[in-house]
């Protein structure tokens with residue numbers, strides 16, 4: 001029995017800065033998960049992942065991460081992904097500074 | 100203090116120049132990540148959750164003031180103004196940009212430091228007792244031996260691709276402050292009945308997924324045989340260690356699967372072969388190294404100011420917890436706590452690093468140490484200088500009097516930084532320390548080591564904490580498992596798992612119940628948590644931990 005495909009986003013680390021980034025529907029990378037393309041079709045997810053992984057001079061370690069739509073805007077599901085959208089909890093460093 | 104030889108310097112500079120080119124080729128796209136990754140790891144550069152992380156070795160935890168100042172400069176110029184000291188006596192910078200790393204590595208080389216072999220399946224930074232060369236209870240300073248091992252293992256052609264990483268720790272005292280029984284090789288300087296100095300060799304210790312206490316492979320190794328014997332151990336491991344399964348690749352598993360007797364027989368065979376290849380040059384070298392580690396010229400002064408300062412309760416409390424006996428009775432070893440309740444264990448700001456460098460230079464014979472417990476040590480301070488030192492530390496918020504107490508917690512970076520983590524560790528350490536500070540129970544509780552890891556890799560040594568906490572991911576929620584009764588000293592014991600884990604909200608109250616149970620159960624104020632645990636076993640503590648949960652569920 002195949003499991004039902006749950007929505008995903010594609011995420012990676014930026015090559016130069018090393019921070020978390022997300023793939024948009026426009027083939028660009030954003031530092032904000034809200035801009036990410038929310039993918040709810042498995043075949044499309046695989047194609048997008050291949051595209052992401054081909055961007056070797058821009059990103060490192062692209063993978064599919066669970067996401068859900070919150071008012072149409074992609075949000076992380078797992079706490080690890082949530083931390084990646086924010087930064088560490090001991091200092092106001094990383095992405096939470098901008099928000 | 101020991102300085103790198105010209106050979107070391109040339110080697111480090113060559114590697115730095117090579118890495119600069121490798122980074123440039125990665126940035127211009129001519130190297131793929133698959134090609135670049137092993138190269139950056141050879142230079143201690145990781146890619147973590149939010150940024151790159153550079154791990155810099157502090158061999159046997161020893162620094163001088165110039166090196167500490169350079170670390171402060173790096174933190175300020177290329178990072179976010181702080182560094183994180185780790186349980187392996189390394190410092191980690193959590194935020195460097197890829198393009199800046201070659202400059203950082205050059206800046207390290209300027210003060211004889213580097214990040215080579217801080218990653219990968221090689222022999223890692225050789226660690227040592229952080230009180231080495233200062234403590235009253237040692238047979239000999241373990242650092243010359245650690246330095247000899249560092250030189251032997253750095254760029255060792257046969258040992259660059261071991262089955263897995265390999266960690267060595269050395270102590271010169273019976274009291275084990277270097278966790279040698281939890282290392283791949285642990286070395287203790289000992290004296291035999293004839294009064295000769297040699298080494299007790301321990302092999303196959305380790306924490307992580309399958310924690311093991313190291314086993315004695317040679318009770319007394321004559322001093323001259325150290326390198327050939329170490330070479331024999333590592334080469335037997337290189338041949339026998341499993342390369343088919345990453346989780347079974349450490350030497351602790353090799354020793355466990357073959358048995359210590361079979362390993363010993365192979366090592367002795369190999370030792371007989373390789374011994375003749377060591378012509379004794381290593382022993383000449385060791386003499387030179389030992390000379391470089393000669394103790395400083397002790398100053399003589401009246402210790403009366405120290406006695407007078409005892410009238411100040413703040414000073415006395417700090418002196419009670421943060422000073423240790425020095426080999427010179429007019430001196431003390433000062434542990435500077437990086438564990439102020441609420442702070443991140445092991446973090447120091449650039450300003451704090453500079454102050455510590457200044458204090459080491461003016462009052463501490465220019466020496467600093469990093470402990471595996473993530474504190475900074477000023478190993479040689481004359482007692483007459485302690486009141487001034489304490490005042491300077493207080494002004495910089497570095498005079499927390501909690502060494503060895505409940506808020507002196509080891510915590511790995513966990514999921515606030517580490518890509519391998521399954522849960523966070525830092526906030527748990529912060530909450531426990533703050534809670535017990537509020538309760539004002541810390542001194543009442545006495546000696547207690549809490550150690551927290553953010554995953555089964557156990558960088559936070561949770562297995563050998565009197566109370567160990569392991570952060571896990573249980574169905575998408577952070578969950579914290581408690582182990583009890585662990586011990587990382589000369590009486591090393593792996594802690595016992597207490598039972599089901601606790602959520603992030605439940606873990607601090609659970610620790611509190613545990614501590615109250617201990618205070619009720621102990622035979623008297625001098626019986627430590629660990630002693631009480633050893634006397635009574637797990638069950639009364641387990642009852643305290645889970646009583647409330649069961650009552651709530653009912």
Ligand code: SF4
Nearest residue numbers: 511517520553554558
């Ligand atoms: S124990 Fe796990 S989470 Fe903590 S630093 Fe080590 S690998 Fe990372």
